[in-house]
Structures are given as C-alpha cells and as structure tokens.
Amino acid sequence: MTRRKLLKSICTLISLFWIAAISSPVVKFILSPLKNKNEGPKKYRLVHLSQLKINSPEQFNIVSDHRDAWMVTPNETVGRVWMTRTSEIAENPKETTIRVFSAVCPHLGCTIQSTSDKKSMVCPCHKGMFHLDGEPISNKKLGYKNPTPRSMDSLNYEIIKDEKSEEWWIEVEYQKFKLGPTTKTPLS
Amino acid sequence: MNWLDSRTGSNRLINSYKNRVLPDGASWILSSAGCLFWLFVIEVITGLLLMTCYSPSVPSAWASVHYIDGLPGGEFIRGLHYYNSQALIILFTIHTLRVLLMASFRKPKEIIWITGILIAPAMVVWAVTGNPLPGTLDGFSQINVEGNIIASTPIVGPIFRKLLLGGDEVGNRTITHLYFLHVALFPIIMGLLLGLHITQIYRHSDKIDDLDKSNTKAVPYWPYQSIRNLTTFSLIFGLICGMVWFYGHPLKVPADSGIHHVPRPEWYFIFLFELRRYFTGQWEVVATLIIPGIALTLLLLMPLIDRISSEKTSKVMRYLIVTGGILTWSGLTMLSVLRDHSDVDYQHSKTHLAALTARVNELADHDGVPPQGAITLLRNDPKIQGPILFIKHCSSCHSHADANGKGIIAESPSAPNLYQFGSREWIQGLLDPEKIQSEHYFGKTEFKEGEMAEWILSSGDSEEEEDIKDFKAEMKQVVISLSAQAQLKSQAEMDKKDTDLIREGDTVIKEGIGCTDCHQYHDAGELGSGPDLTDYASRSWMVDFISNPAHERFYSDSNDRMPKFHDNFKEPNKNLLDQKTIEIITDWIRGDWYELERD
Numbered sequence: 149m150t151r152r153k154l155l156k157s158i159c160t161l162i163s164l165f166w167i168a169a170i171s172s173p174v175v176k177f178i179l180s181p182l183k184n185k186n187e188g189p190k191k192y193r194l195v196h197l198s199q200l201k202i203n204s205p206e207q208f209n210i211v212s213d214h215r216d217a218w219m220v221t222p223n224e225t226v227g228r229v230w231m232t233r234t235s236e237i238a239e240n241p242k243e244t245t246i247r248v249f250s251a252v253c254p255h256l257g258c259t260i261q262s263t264s265d266k267k268s269m270v271c272p273c274h275k276g277m278f279h280l281d282g283e284p285i286s287n288k289k290l291g292y293k294n295p296t297p298r299s300m301d302s303l304n305y306e307i308i309k310d311e312k313s314e315e316w317w318i319e320v321e322y323q324k325f326k327l328g329p330t331t332k333t334p335l336s
Numbered sequence: 337m338n339w340l341d342s343r344t345g346s347n348r349l350i351n352s353y354k355n356r357v358l359p360d361g362a363s364w365i366l367s368s369a370g371c372l373f374w375l376f377v378i379e380v381i382t383g384l385l386l387m388t389c390y391s392p393s394v395p396s397a398w399a400s401v402h403y404i405d406g407l408p409g410g411e412f413i414r415g416l417h418y419y420n421s422q423a424l425i426i427l428f429t430i431h432t433l434r435v436l437l438m439a440s441f442r443k444p445k446e447i448i449w450i451t452g453i454l455i456a457p458a459m460v461v462w463a464v465t466g467n468p469l470p471g472t473l474d475g476f477s478q479i480n481v482e483g484n485i486i487a488s489t490p491i492v493g494p495i496f497r498k499l500l501l502g503g504d505e506v507g508n509r510t511i512t513h514l515y516f517l518h519v520a521l522f523p524i525i526m527g528l529l530l531g532l533h534i535t536q537i538y539r540h541s542d543k544i545d546d547l548d549k550s551n552t553k554a555v556p557y558w559p560y561q562s563i564r565n566l567t568t569f570s571l572i573f574g575l576i577c578g579m580v581w582f583y584g585h586p587l588k589v590p591a592d593s594g595i596h597h598v599p600r601p602e603w604y605f606i607f608l609f610e611l612r613r614y615f616t617g618q619w620e621v622v623a624t625l626i627i628p629g630i631a632l633t634l635l636l637l638m639p640l641i642d643r644i645s646s647e648k649t650s651k652v653m654r655y656l657i658v659t660g661g662i663l664t665w666s667g668l669t670m671l672s673v674l675r676d677h678s679d680v681d682y683q684h685s686k687t688h689l690a691a692l693t694a695r696v697n698e699l700a701d702h703d704g705v706p707p708q709g710a711i712t713l714l715r716n717d718p719k720i721q722g723p724i725l726f727i728k729h730c731s732s733c734h735s736h737a738d739a740n741g742k743g744i745i746a747e748s749p750s751a752p753n754l755y756q757f758g759s760r761e762w763i764q765g766l767l768d769p770e771k772i773q774s775e776h777y778f779g780k781t782e783f784k785e786g787e788m789a790e791w792i793l794s795s796g797d798s799e800e801e802e803d804i805k806d807f808k809a810e811m812k813q814v815v816i817s818l819s820a821q822a823q824l825k826s827q828a829e830m831d832k833k834d835t836d837l838i839r840e841g842d843t844v845i846k847e848g849i850g851c852t853d854c855h856q857y858h859d860a861g862e863l864g865s866g867p868d869l870t871d872y873a874s875r876s877w878m879v880d881f882i883s884n885p886a887h888e889r890f891y892s893d894s895n896d897r898m899p900k901f902h903d904n905f906k907e908p909n910k911n912l913l914d915q916k917t918i919e920i921i922t923d924w925i926r927g928d929w930y931e932l933e934r935d
C-alpha cells in the first residue's frame with residue numbers, strides 16, 4: 149500500500165466515523181414525533197342523566213388539559229361525542245339505554261354533525277352519512293357514494309351515581325380510533 | 337468591472353446572458369420562462385419580508401399575521417405573496433404545456449425537462465406548506481385532511497403523517513414543521529432544481545459565435561426576447577397587484593375545532609378532491625396516489641417515449657396529453673364547483689365563516705389578541721357565542737324573542753321571555769296586570785298565582801280617579817329607577833338624562849308603594865321573600881342569579897325549576913356551567929358586547 153493510498157483511506161475513515169457518530173442523534177431527533185404516544189381511553193363525566201334529551205342526538209365536549217408540544221392548555225376541548233337517550237329513565241337508572249358515539253368521522257376525521265331535522269348524522273367534509281344508530285347510510289349513486297369505511301365509533305359509558313349530590317351522571321370512556329380501517333381499532 | 341471579474345470571473349455569467357441568441361427569433365410564447373423567473377423572485381422577496389414579523393406557533397401564528405396586516409404595506413405584501421404564488425402555479429403549468437407541445441425536451445435537453453417536471457410538484461407542495469401558516473381554520477383543516485390522505489398510503493403512510501404533523505394532531509409542531517418546509521427545505525430544493533434547470537438551458541442554447549451566418553431569423557436574446565419577457569411580466573404582475581388592491585386577501589377565522597364548517601381544498605386541488613368521490617374505501621389510493629403518480633411518471637418519461645415513437649405518433653400523443661389534461665382538470669373542477677353551488681350546507685357554512693372572519697378581525701383590532709391566542713376572541717364573544725349558548729342551556733324553558741316572535745323561541749316555554757331583560761319595557765311588562773300572567777312573564781311558572789302577581793293585580797285599584805293616576809305615575813318612576821339598576825348599555829343615555837326621575841323612583845321603591853315589604857333594595861327591606869332588587873338585572877346580579885337562583889338573595893325555597901348552574905365551588909368541574917359561560921350568556925342577554933361603529 150502506497151503512502152498516498154493510505155492517506156486516502158484514513159480520510160475516508162475519519163469522515164465515515166463522524167458521519168456515523170452524528171447520524172444517531174440526527175435521526176433520533178427527526179424521528180422524535182413517532183415517540184409521541186397517544187393517550188389511552190380516559191373517563192369523563194359529561195352530563196346528568198336527566199338532562200340528556202330523548203331520541204334527539206346532542207353533542208358534548210370532552211374537556212381536558214391539552215398538551216401540544218411545549219404547551220399545556222387547561223380545559224381545552226380535546227374531543228366531541230354525540231349522545232342520545234333511547235329509553236325513558238329506568239327504575240334503576242343504570243339500565244337506561246343511551247347511545248354514545250365519537251364525533252370523529254372514521255373517514256378522514258372531520259367532525260360529524262347532525263342534520264337539521266335531527267333524523268340522521270352527516271359529515272360535512274365528504275358527505276359521510278349515518279343513521280342515528282351510527283350505521284352508514286348507503287348511497288349507490290356515482291359520485292355520491294358514502295365515503296365512510298365503517299359505522300360511527302361507539303364509545304363505552306357507564307351511568308353512575310355521585311356519592312355526594314346523589315345525581316346520576318353519564319361517564320364516557322373517550323378514546324380515539326384509527327381512521328380508514330373497516331373495523332374500529334384503537335389508536336395506539 | 338474588470339477588477340471584480342479578474343477575481344470572481346463574473347463576466348462569464350454576464351456574457352452568457354449577453355451572447356445568447358435565439359436561432360428562430362424572439363417570440364411572445366417563449367416569454368413564459370423569463371416571466372416565471374421574476375415572479376419567483378417576487379415570491380422570495382415578499383416571503384422574506386413576511387418572515388421578519390411572523391411567529392410560528394399555534395397561539396401566535398394568527399395574531400402575528402393579523403399584526404402584519406396592520407403594518408404599513410403589510411396587508412399588500414401578504415396579498416402579493418398569496419396571489420403571486422397562485423400566478424406561479426398557473427404560469428408554470430402553461431409553461432410546461434407549451435414546452436410539451438413544442439417538444440423542447442428532446443436530446444440534449446432531457447435534464448431541463450426532468451428538472452422542470454420535478455419543479456411542478458415541488459412548487460405545489462411548497463405552496464401547500466404555506467397555506468396553514470397563518471393559523472386559520474381553513475389552513476388547519478386542509479393540512480389535517482392532507483395528513484390523513486398521506487396516512488392512507490399503505491405501510492409508510494401513518495409514519496409520514498406523524499413526522500409531518502409532529503405528532504398525532506395538528507398543533508405547534510405542525511406549524512414549526514411546515515414553517516421549516518416552507519422557508520428552508522423547499523426553497524433549497526427549489527433553488528437546486530431551478531439552478532440546474534437554468535444552467536442547463538444556458539448550456540444548450542445557441543451563442544453568438546457559433547451561429548450560422550446565413551440564419552437571418554436569429555436575434556440576440558438580450559434585448560429582443562428580454563423586452564417581451566418584461567412586457568408579459570408587467571401585464572401579469574400588474575394584474576396581481578390589481579387583485580391585491582381591489583380584492584385583498586382578508587385573514588380568515590383562526591383555527592378552532594369547535595367551529596362547524598365545510599372545508600374545501602385550494603382551487604388547484606379541487607379536481608383531486610372531486611376525483612376521490614369516485615374512489616371510496618380501499619380504492620381511495622387510486623385517486624390520491626396512483627393516478628397522480630402515473631401522470632407524473634408519464635411526463636418524466638416523455639423524452640424516452642418520444643424517442644421510441646415516430647414523429648407523428650409523438651405529436652398526436654403530446655396534443656392528446658395536453659387537451660386531455662386540461663379537460664380532466666377543468667371538468668372535475670367544474671363538477672365539484674357545481675355540486676357545491678347547489679349544496680345548501682356548504683353555502684351556509686361559507687356565509688357563516690365570512691361573518692366570523694369579519695367579526696374576529698374587528699375584535700382583534702379593538703381588543704388585541706391575548707396570549708392564549710386568537711381562538712379566545714370568538715369563543716368569549718357574547719355576540720357570537722350568546723345565541724349558541726342560550727339555545728343550548730336556556731332555551732328549553734326561556735325564549736328570547738321580540739314582540740313579533742323573532743329570535744329564539746323556547747322548545748316548550750315555561751319561564752319568562754328574556755328578550756331585553758331588565759330594560760324599561762321588560763320591567764314595565766312585568767308590572768303590568770295584563771301581562772304578568774302571560775307566558776312571556778310568569779304565565780308558565782309557579783309564580784303565576786304567586787304573591788307578586790297577586791300584588792300587581794290588586795294594587796292601584798281605587799275608587800278615586802286621582803289615586804289611580806298617582807299610582808300609575810309612581811309605577812312609571814319605579815320602572816325607570818329599577819331598570820337603571822341594570823345599567824344596560826342600550827339605556828345608558830336615557831339613564832343619564834333621567835337622573836332626577838331615577839332618584840325619585842328610588843324613594844318610591846323604598847318608601848312609597850311597599851316593594852321593600854318583600855324585597856331588599858339597597859339599605860331598605862330584607863332578603864328572604866323576594867329577589868334582591870339592589871342592582872337588579874345588572875351583570876353581577878345576573879351572574880349570581882344564574883349560578884344559584886335558589887340562593888337566599890334570590891328565590892330561596894320558592895325557586896321554581898331553574899337549575900343551579902354553578903354552585904359547587906369545591907369541585908368546579910361538577911357544575912353544569914362554568915363561570916365564563918355564565919358571564920357570556922349574561923353579557924349577551926344584556927346586549928353588552930363590542931360593536932364596531934360604522935359610518
């Protein structure tokens with residue numbers, strides 16, 4: 149090996165060494181958003197059972213501290229749900245039936261609204277349409293196909309009694325789901 | 337010059353411009369290139385100027401752009417940046433189509449063509465990364481949807497989305513990421529592509545020295561083509577300036593996921609938006625990825641395709657691509673526009689947003705933007721939120737409608753109509769024997785047969801004409817005086833004018849006709865039987881009343897069905913409403929909000 153060749157390879161080696169050394173923090177830094185873990189399901193008390201309207205969907209906000217990178221905003225709306233009471237308040241309030249859906253459209257995530265007659269739900273972005281029970285309304289017409297991949301995402305809830313005030317509350321387990329898949333899959 | 341040239345070689349650069357000749361003569365069609373160059377320069381200059389004031393974060397983005405609009409020339413420069421970017425996109429498309437038709441991508445100009453075709457998507461993405469930067473609702477929903485489209489790409493999609501948004505949702509890091517892309521990465525990419533594009537053009541263009549002397553059509557580029565370039569540029573840029581001047585580009589509503597709206601992409605993307613309607617479900621990638629991908633590859637491979645096909649087929653193909661492209665683009669765009677045109681919901685949302693846009697700019701001009709960001713301006717504005725909150729929380733029992741029934745009508749009215757609550761008219765109605773038992777007042781409540789109604793119905797009855805007249809006059813004073821307690825904005829002038837009457841009325845309330853037998857009024861009477869009349873219907877009175885109508889100061893035990901909206905101070909989140917919401921509803925009922933004075 150000539151002296152010149154040796155020097156060349158040393159130069160290459162030194163460069164490679166530094167590239168390798170620096171790339172680890174660089175890549176980690178760039179990929180840092182992937183580390184962002186989604187919060188799992190969390191419970192929220194939303195409304196008195198007695199205040200929930202019967203057979204007419206109503207929207208409620210999920211209010212919580214909202215962390216956005218370096219900023220935490222207290223009491224921000226972090227999600228929305230649609231709730232409907234579908235039976236009279238039962239003798240044992242726990243047995244009252246209600247429907248609870250996330251307002252996030254399973255298509256591309258816009259906020260689902262109720263139509264003005266409150267007889268169905270509609271997503272304004274690409275006209276995803278749903279029955280009140282969350283099932284998609286099918287439309288075969290070309291260019292008017294319902295874009296939603298699945299029905300509205302139902303959420304778990306519990307009807308519980310506040311020990312102090314003796315009021316019955318609806319407690320909803322709010323969480324987010326993946327957009328797009330034909331079955332409901334929690335976002336991890 | 338020589339001094340500089342001997343050190344930097346700068347003359348070589350200048351000469352390559354000076355010595356360039358066009359063998360077929362100058363032409364207007366060719367001016368698209370030079371024109372694009374100058375538009376590009378303008379985009380960069382206006383962008384740099386905007387950077388000096390722009391602040392990339394969720395709470396500050398909108399505020400800083402609003403501030404820019406208020407600076408001398410600020411609105412104009414921002415408008416230029418906006419319209420100019422679209423002019424670039426349009427002109428670039430025209431430029432590409434004309435190069436395609438003229439087959440100017442043939443050997444040895446392939447690299448010019450390829451860089452050009454790569455510049456196209458880069459430029460569009462560059463523009464797209466800029467749209468959400470002002471922190472507007474439109475911008476945020478666009479990037480949100482774009483993120484979700486990216487995420488629908490198999491396998492790598494979700495990862496790219498997360499990297500772009502800087503997390504799972506549009507937020508601070510989305511803005512810093514987009515800002516980085518918009519002012520650093522894409523300018524570098526564009527600079528490189530453009531640099532290569534232009535040096536290649538000069539490398540392959542004819543020079544004065546190697547020109548065939550017999551060619552009589554040939555003219556030097558400078559100034560024969562340059563004058564054409566500058567003329568076209570002046571026309572186009574003049575048009576842009578005119579649009580900025582006459583239409584401007586008002587800063588839209590700041591992003592707030594609580595505002596119901598129907599988002600649409602920028603006009604140049606509407607065709608893709610429409611295309612997606614025909615490919616739903618797992619077919620969506622066809623519209624978002626496969627079709628645009630194929631189109632791009634086809635264009636990139638144009639030099640190759642041209643080489644293997646005959647002159648005639650190539651020509652037919654090129655004309656087909658151009659007409660087909662234009663027709664598809666405009667056809668799909670038209671379809672979507674027509675559809676939106678007949679979509680009531682969309683039209684409604686458009687006018688609604690325009691109203692909000694005007695309002696939020698008014699508020700920001702008047703109050704400035706608080707540190708939490710412009711989002712709070714509309715959220716805390718009684719004018720906008722009042723009706724919404726009233727419908728949500730009050731209108732199951734209360735109406736808020738004028739005498740003609742215009743306004744909010746309760747689902748099943750079972751409590752007083754609160755239209756102009758506390759005003760002279762309202763109080764006069766309450767104290768009117770003919771009205772107190774109507775459904776606008778106590779008609780549908782337990783108080784219909786209560787002591788107050790009874791008192792109103794029985795008082796003032798007398799044999800003597802004189803007594804009745806006196807009583808009526810006294811009641812009038814009571815109305816004026818009590819209504820002054822509310823300190824309504826709408827009555828401020830009247831109250832000021834009537835100070836003497838109000839003072840007299842005060843004495844009537846305290847000593848005259850027996851109000852203080854049941855009510856407290858400043859230093860007279862006691863709490864416990866009827867609501868406190870001190871500061872009746874004032875802001876603080878109403879806030880306290882709504883918070884807890886069954887308080888000793890108000891209805892105590894005789895409170896009808898009105899809920900206590902905020903009486904749990906130990907666990908504030910267990911209340912039906914928070915303090916702020918109650919204040920907004922109160923301000924709205926009292927007609928107390930900032931209104932821009934128009935002349």
Ligand code: FES
Nearest residue numbers: 253255256271276
């Ligand atoms: S996001 Fe709801 S229909 Fe597309």
